Amino acid sequence: MGLDIRWPIGLMFTLIGVLLVGYGAVQGASATVQVAGSSLNVDLCWGLVLLVFGAAMLLGASLGGKQPPSA
Amino acid sequence: MQPIALHLIDYTILIAYVGFVLGIGWALSRYMKSSSDFLTSARSIPTWVTGLAFISANLGALELVGMAASGAKYGIATAHFYWVGAIPAMIFLAVFMMPFYYGSKARSVPEYLKMRFDERVRALNSLAFAVMTIFASGISINALAKLLTNLLPWQLNLSLGFLHLGSYDCYLWICSGVVLLYVLKGGLTSAIYTEVLQFFMIVLGFAPVVYLGMKDVGGWHAMNQTLQGVAMNPSSDYLQAPGIHYSPDAWSSAWRPLLQGSAHNPMGVDLFAMVFGLGFVLSFGYWCTNFLVVQRAMAAKNMTAARNTPLVAALPKMLFPFLVIVPGMIAAALMAMPEKNYRIPxxxxxxxxxxxxxxxxxxxxxxxxxxxxxxxxxxxxxxxxxxxxxxxxxxxxxxxxxxxxxxxxxxxxxxxNDYDSVILSLVRKYCPPGLLGLALTALLASFMSGMAGNVTAFNTVFTYDLYQAYMAKNKSDHHYFWVSKIATVGGILLSIAAAYFASMFYNAMDIIQLVFGFVNAPLFATFLLGMFWRRTTGTGAFYGLFGGIGASALFHAMTTVRDNLGPNHEALNKMKGGYLGVHAVFPSEMAQNFWLATFAFLVCLTLTLVISLATERTKSDEELKGLVYSLTPREVDPNQPVWQRPAVMGLALLAGCVILNWIFW
Structure with missing residues (x-):
């Protein structure tokens, strides 16, 4: 099929990553959870992870042709 | 349950996902020109995509909600669904069975059965399969509509003349509508692509919830220590009736409680029921013969890719218990820690x-x-x-x-406890706005794709194995293309009807297992004999299969589970069996299902064997070439390095599985 699935995956997670990082940075307190005595701005942290994942997918798609080395 | 307060960011993520899914359907629609593009993806999809779709297709309500529920109810032993069940079955499919499915050029599993046996076997299998996909699809979309009804703050009320639609009805129809749109636009490819999107959504949406929960209970070791207390007195968590006690490792060890017998573990199963009933009969029956998953591998671009599809899928599948079962264990542990102020809803x-x-x-x-x-x-x-x-x-x-x-x-x-709400209660507990939207989108994704996967399998079987085979032969491809689209709409409508039906029962997981037991358990015996014994005849296969399904129903009618037993040894809830009198009582529905599957398999195997020996063969060795193991030349791709051969990769995966079993012994 003519559509490389890595484009939509990459775009979507980059978008969600940006949203989460932005929300985490602006909303500091309400994006933070307290677990086991320590507090963690999970939106910011996880947003960064999603951003990296999305960017990697976009990079893979733009380099084109070759599939990820899963098989 | 109180509605969850969703923020703008959560809605944005949810809507972005739906937008991407619909966008994929639209982008693919211009490639949909024939029935084969629409129903089989014209066998053109790369391996890593079919591999991830292969596991995602079954990652619907059953897996996410059901496995977390079982994780709380039964502990780490639930992982047997993966390490004893799915993985060995997926390897078997890749190494031994895929060559026949893909090599025979059959477009569906029922079509293979027609080539190997005759029309009767195909008709029986395609009808049973069609009913099953509709139920699975209905259960998924029912779970989604229920979830949204309980979650979203709006009380919807729609009056259309004599018809009154409440919130549940509205969400049911809206979500089904979204699925219909993208499947209708992009066909199987659309379903497969969104399944891959969904795979990443689920992994990336739930990983932080598991991480935060694990941190909260104090890590793996501390969780297991708390679960030891739970195992010794499970009624404190309302996991069992008062007075039932297990050894301390009943929740945290996968094999030891099993080896002690069915009275010593919360599943109520023994080693034989687990290894033969679940591991061999149910799992091989599901993963090796269910067209829903096999269809993903058959859409691969060549034989090597088709055989590698289940193997690529097996690697992440092996690690899935940490994502879907561990949350249930976390919930059971949290409930036993009063300072955490948590209970399974x-x-x-x-x-x-x-x-x-x-x-x-x-x-x-x-x-x-x-x-x-x-x-x-x-x-x-x-x-x-x-x-x-x-x-x-x-x-x-x-x-x-x-x-x-x-x-x-x-x-x-x-x-x-309402175990089906374990996963959602953890999402509520740990996710701030933003992450909440992500996790809820993952749930939504899994439910929608559970419906899409089943509907795409249904429309193929309906078009090729029911319509083309029995209603209108020799029409133009254009004609079948349109029929497949109509079948898609029909499949969605029937799923909605099934959803209303499913909304009347509370443990979706056990019901699905029951249906699989009825239909799938005997089926694997038919395939085993058909693929590996050339003497098997169509008549033997047909009556064997028929007898197997009948045996399941009869077994269910005559047995029930312990907590369903009334004061006069009668079954209270007829859905749990016993409607023809109670002749055997099992400790849990899980145990009943495993034994039912074992019984149905053996009946089908015996009947097929005996009837085959008593009837004439109708297909010559020449006709069975490419359909039966001993009559098909082994294909070895000379360009493929040794370590990439399915048998070698399969062995490596199997070794990984053994190691996991050993770690959690």
Whole structure:
């Protein structure tokens, strides 16, 4: 099929990553959870992870042709 | 359940996902030109995509909600669904069975059965399969509509003349509509692509929830220590009736409680039922013969890619218990830690019932706790924990409590868990706005794709194996292309009907297992004999299969489970079997299902063997070439390095599986 699935995956997670990082940075307190005595701005942290994942997918798609080395 | 307060960011993520899914359908629609593009993706999709779709296709309501529920109910032993069940079956499919599916050029599993046996076997299998996909699809979309009804703050009310639609109905129809749109636009490719999107959504959406939960219970070791206390007294978590006790490792060890026999583990199964019933019969029956998953591999671009599809899928699948089962174990551990202020939610009880119970708590006499508990239990319609309700009554007698405090006390004192809401309760507990949107989108994605996967399998089987085979032969491809689109709409409508049906039952997981037991368990015997014994005849296969399905139904009609037994040894709830009298009682529905599958498999195997020997062969060795193992030349791709051959990769995966079993022994 003519559509490389890595484009939509990459775009979507980059978008969600940006949203989460932005929300985490602006909303500091309400994006933070307290677990086991320590507090963690999970939106910011996880947003960064999603951003990296999305960017990697976009990079893979733009380099084109070759599939990820899963098989 | 209180609605979750969703913020703008959560809605944005949810809508972005739906937008991307619809966008994929639209982008693919221009490639949909023939029935083969629409129904089989014209066999053109790369391996890593079919591999991820292969596991995602079954990652619907069953897996996410059901596995977390079982993780809480049964502990790490639930991982047997993966490490004993799915993985070995997927390897078997890749190494031994895929060459026949892909090599025979069959477009569906029923079509293979027609080539190997005859029309009767195909008709029986395609009809049973069609019914099953509709139910699975209905259960997924029912779970989604229920989830949204309980979650979103809006009370929808739509009146169309004589028709009144509440929130549940509206969400059911809207979500089904979205699925219909993208499947209708992009066909199987659309379903496969969104399944891959969904795979990443689920992994990336739930990983932080598992991480935060694990951190909260103090890590793996601390969780297992808490679960040891739970195992010794499971009634404290309302996991079992009072008076049942297990050895300390019943929740945290996968094999030891099993080896001690069915009375010593919460699943109520022994080694044979687990290894043969689940591991061999149910799992091989599901993963090797279910067209829903096999269809993903058959869409691969060549034989090597098709055989590698289940192997690529097996690697992440092996690690899935950490994502889907561990949350249930975390929930069971949290519940045993009073300072965490958590319980697995009880079934939803209406506000009016709570109000009646609050009134009864107020007028209760602290000296007459048992009578008061009976009244409160009747108010709520559920069993209550006498000790906890007693404390509540005493506290209220000493100093009048506020209504909300009493409600909270009642909520904690309901001695019944609604296991299906484990996963959602953890999402609520740990996710701030943003992450909440991501996790809810992952749930939504899994439910929608559970529907899409089943509908795409249904429309193929309907078009090729029912319509083309029996209703209208030799029409143009254009004709079948349109029929497949109509079948898609019909499949969605039937799923909605099935969803209404499913909304009447509370444990979706056990019902699905039951259906799989009826249909899939005997089927694997047919394939095993058909693929590996050339003497198997069509008549033998047909009556064997028929007998197997009948045997399942009969077995279910004559047995039931322990907690379904009335005072006169009768079955209380007929859905749990026993409608022709109770002749055997199992400790749990899981055990009943495993034994049912084993029985159906053996009946089908024996009948097929005996009838085949008694009937004439109708297909010559020449006709069975490419369909039966001993008559098909082995294909070895000379360009493929040794380590990439399916058998070698399969062995490596199997070794990984053994190691996991050993670690969690």
């Amino acid at each position: 009880p079934p939803i009880v209406s506000a009016a019932r709570y109000d009646a119970a609050v009134a009864d708590v107020r007028k209760a006499d602290p000296a007459q706790i048992p009578d008061a508990c009976k009244a409160i239990s009747a108010d709520l319609g559920l069993n209550v924990d006498q000790a906890r309700i007693g404390l509540l009554i005493q506290a209220n007698a000493q100093a009048r409590l506020a209504d909300d405090d009493i409600r909270k006390g009642l909520y904690d004192g309901i001695a019944v």
